[in-house]
Amino acid sequence: xxxxxxxxxxxxxxxxxxxxxxxxxxxxxxxxxxxxxxxxxxxxxxxxxxxxxxxxxxxxxxxxxxxxxxxxxxxxxxxxxxxxxxxxxxxxxxxxxxxxxxxxxxxxxxxxxxxxxxxxxxxxxxxxxxxxxxxxxxxxxxxxxxxxxxxxxxxxxxxxxxxxxxxxxxxxxxxxxxxxxxxxxxxxxxxxxxxxxxxxxxxxxxxxxxxxxxxxxxxxxxxxxxxxxxxxxxxxxxxxxxxxxxxxxxxxxxxxxxxxxxxxxxxxxxxxxxxxxxxxxxxxxxxxxxxxxxxxxxxxxxxxxxxxxxxxxxxxxxxxxxxxxxxxxxxxxxxxxxxxxxxxxxxxxxxxxxxxxxxxxxxxxxxxxxxxxxxxxxxxxxxxxxxxxxxxxxxxxxxxxxxxxxxxxxxxxxxxxxxxxxxxxxxxxxxxxxxxxxxxxxxxxxxxxxxxxxxxxxxxxxxxxxxxxxxxxxxxxxxxxxxxxxxxxxxxxxxxxxxxxxxxxxxxxxxxxxxxxxxxxxxxxxxxxx
Amino acid sequence: xxxxxxxxxxxxxxxxxxxxxxxxxxxxxxxxxxxxxxxxxxxxxxxxxxxxxxxxxxxxxxxxxxxxxxxxxxxxxxxxxxxxxxxxxxxxxxxxxxxxxxxxxxxxxxxxxxxxxxxxxxxxxxxxxxxxxxxxxxxxxxxxxxxxxxxxxxxxxxxxxxxxxxxxxxxxxxxxxxxx
Ligand code: HEM
Ligand SMILES: [Cu+2]
Numbered sequence: 001x002x003x004x005x006x007x008x009x010x011x012x013x014x015x016x017x018x019x020x021x022x023x024x025x026x027x028x029x030x031x032x033x034x035x036x037x038x039x040x041x042x043x044x045x046x047x048x049x050x051x052x053x054x055x056x057x058x059x060x061x062x063x064x065x066x067x068x069x070x071x072x073x074x075x076x077x078x079x080x081x082x083x084x085x086x087x088x089x090x091x092x093x094x095x096x097x098x099x100x101x102x103x104x105x106x107x108x109x110x111x112x113x114x115x116x117x118x119x120x121x122x123x124x125x126x127x128x129x130x131x132x133x134x135x136x137x138x139x140x141x142x143x144x145x146x147x148x149x150x151x152x153x154x155x156x157x158x159x160x161x162x163x164x165x166x167x168x169x170x171x172x173x174x175x176x177x178x179x180x181x182x183x184x185x186x187x188x189x190x191x192x193x194x195x196x197x198x199x200x201x202x203x204x205x206x207x208x209x210x211x212x213x214x215x216x217x218x219x220x221x222x223x224x225x226x227x228x229x230x231x232x233x234x235x236x237x238x239x240x241x242x243x244x245x246x247x248x249x250x251x252x253x254x255x256x257x258x259x260x261x262x263x264x265x266x267x268x269x270x271x272x273x274x275x276x277x278x279x280x281x282x283x284x285x286x287x288x289x290x291x292x293x294x295x296x297x298x299x300x301x302x303x304x305x306x307x308x309x310x311x312x313x314x315x316x317x318x319x320x321x322x323x324x325x326x327x328x329x330x331x332x333x334x335x336x337x338x339x340x341x342x343x344x345x346x347x348x349x350x351x352x353x354x355x356x357x358x359x360x361x362x363x364x365x366x367x368x369x370x371x372x373x374x375x376x377x378x379x380x381x382x383x384x385x386x387x388x389x390x391x392x393x394x395x396x397x398x399x400x401x402x403x404x405x406x407x408x409x410x411x412x413x414x415x416x417x418x419x420x421x422x423x424x425x426x427x428x429x430x431x432x433x434x435x436x437x438x439x440x441x442x443x444x445x446x447x448x449x450x451x452x453x454x455x456x457x458x459x460x461x462x463x464x465x466x467x468x469x470x471x472x473x474x475x476x477x478x479x480x481x482x483x484x485x486x487x488x489x490x491x492x493x494x495x496x497x498x499x500x501x502x503x504x505x506x507x508x509x510x511x512x513x514x515x516x517x518x519x520x521x522x523x524x525x526x527x528x529x530x
Numbered sequence: 531x532x533x534x535x536x537x538x539x540x541x542x543x544x545x546x547x548x549x550x551x552x553x554x555x556x557x558x559x560x561x562x563x564x565x566x567x568x569x570x571x572x573x574x575x576x577x578x579x580x581x582x583x584x585x586x587x588x589x590x591x592x593x594x595x596x597x598x599x600x601x602x603x604x605x606x607x608x609x610x611x612x613x614x615x616x617x618x619x620x621x622x623x624x625x626x627x628x629x630x631x632x633x634x635x636x637x638x639x640x641x642x643x644x645x646x647x648x649x650x651x652x653x654x655x656x657x658x659x660x661x662x663x664x665x666x667x668x669x670x671x672x673x674x675x676x677x678x679x680x681x682x683x684x685x686x687x688x689x690x691x692x693x694x695x696x697x698x699x700x701x702x703x704x705x706x707x708x709x710x
């Protein structure tokens with residue numbers, strides 16, 4: 001493939017400067033930067049919350065906080081990490097890189113794009129404000145139901161639930177806007193000659209994510225709206241006394257919730273192969289197989305939701321159906337794993353930070369997927385459901401599979417975005433400390449779960465003490481390590497060794513044909529792909 | 531000039547596709563609300579969730595005296611209702627088809643009149659469609675004055691069509707404070 005690229009010289013439009021620039025910008029790079037910055041801040045906020053939780057779990061008994069406050073922390077931690085850290089990070093990359101990768105001058109609907117971002121900070125404030133209000137004696141704190149909002153607890157909860165419902169509305173509208181924008185951009189704005197089967201995998205991953213989002217976020221919005229009217233306007237969707245059904249909430253929530261876990265990962269599955277191929281100096285293996293697998297996972301993800309509540313009571317045929325359909329997802333996932341490994345197989349690999357993260361990611365995310373298979377077994381899940389085994393499973397998928405994948409992307413593209421190289425030594429240190437302390441945090445939790453320690457409880461039986469202490473110490477290390485990440489990013493934005501246009505020896509793709517950093521406006525003349 | 535009109539028509543195309551995608555969003559929202567009745571129908575048809583028809587059925591005479599089914603009763607009072615509520619006998623052995631009467635006792639411990647609504651559920655779920663109520667306090671809300679206690683009868687039979695392998699079933703009542 002050869003690219004003919006025309007880069008316009010930096011045009012000096014009179015865009016506003018200072019705060020007004022960021023408030024009104026419709027430039028995809030500005031908006032991408034805002035998403036990524038917001039995500040990093042919220043990652044640290046959500047992390048701080050869970051440090052307090054691990055401190056409470058350091059020893060058995062209740063030392064630091066009331067159980068109510070503990071429950072608020074775990075729920076808001078999860079909501080922040082999922083909706084305000086992981087999702088915005090993926091959207092940030094989409095904004096920055098999709099137009100560059102497909103040779104478009106900008107996103108298709110720039111003003112929608114600006115709105116999509118600026119709904120996020122108010123949503124984050126809504127989520128966390130009840131903590132502060134409680135200090136002034138207003139209400140009883142943030143949402144204390146866990147991130148899943150299960151009725152009837154969420155029908156009975158305090159004002160924190162209402163705040164969280166409105167936050168979810170805003171976050172949902174923001175995601176839907178972002179998704180529509182991405183779909184339109186990919187369909188309408190590709191450079192001439194870039195057919196769908198020549199799209200970078202990152203664009204494919206995002207395309208499927210975006211379709212999943214517009215099909216499932218409205219279901220979540222509907223579910224929490226029913227919750228809101230149950231709480232305040234006399235409906236009883238989830239109230240058995242009025243003829244409703246609390247289990248209905250679980251169906252609605254997980255109809256969104258399971259696709260959501262793939263929404264969080266598909267963009268990562270998209271760009272990791274690009275990183276692997278760059279540092280193995282080999283083309284991506286099995287492009288078509290990967291595209292079809294991504295699509296298959298997207299479709300399957302909408303029909304397996306009830307595996308999250310096998311224990312709530314279901315007829316046997318339903319149990320069997322949800323078990324087998326869930327397990328079926330691991331087939332296309334296995335194809336992806338195969339392709340990732342084949343991509344680096346016998347490559348001339350070098351291990352810069354992005355590659356370290358990408359390889360660590362394959363292994364750790366693999367553990368997440370395998371333990372998911374264990375949970376999908378109905379008979380086994382009766383024992384593991386709602387224990388720390390589940391907590392460990394979804395952290396291998398979401399922290400390793402999600403956040404560590406995002407970190408790989410950050411190190412990979414940071415030189416392109418800022419024009420400077422980050423500190424490689426510090427990056428590698430960050431990787432090793434993260435990988436080791438992550439495993440030390442969550443491996444003990446698998447065993448705690450197998451031994452029967454329930455999740456979402458601030459106290460535990462004495463025999464769980466040692467493993468919890470190990471897990472807490474490792475968690476503090478993991479938390480502190482992330483300061484290195486922040487420091488490395490900030491100093492890379494500020495300055496550092498000048499990055500070349502290509503940045504990495506083995507990089508290929510349209511974004512690497514542009515200067516580092518790319519000018520404010522790129523591809524006003526679209527490149528032609530042959 | 532040509533370039534400007536090309537850009538204008540592209541942004542029009544973009545907007546059109548955006549609106550089409552918005553239709554999917556609207557359909558997904560409608561689907562969420564559509565799931566509510568759909569789920570209810572599905573539960574009733576399959577007996578999923580142990581939902582029983584909350585209406586009276588008329589008696590029938592075929593009694594299968596060759597079989598026994600053990601029917602157990604459990605009772606719960608949900609938060610927000612200051613009542614005590616329990617069955618007089620915790621279980622009863624019945625022949626399918628034979629009409630039986632059992633009694634539950636509820637007592638209002640609040641010092642004001644309170645209305646409660648009982649919601650039944652049967653497990654195992656597949657037995658629920660064979661559990662027939664002829665008369666039940668759960669058909670309407672119950673008003674109890676301060677301190678009042680009431681004996682409430684339940685007349686029922688287990689349909690003789692119940693599968694042979696169901697030898698025991700549990701009827702659970704949850705009393706909620708009635709929706710105003
Ligand atoms: C083949 C792959 C996978 C399988 C078979 C699988 C299966 C399951 C099952 C059966 C549960 C429910 C366990 C229980 O609550 O008892 C579960 C929980 C969970 N999984 Fe997975 N999973 C897989 C991959 C993933 C991925 C890729 C993610 C995220 C990106 C993920 C995120 C989660 C989360 C967040 C929960 C817990 C939700 C909660 O209760 O709060 N899983 N998984
Ligand atoms: Cu799931």
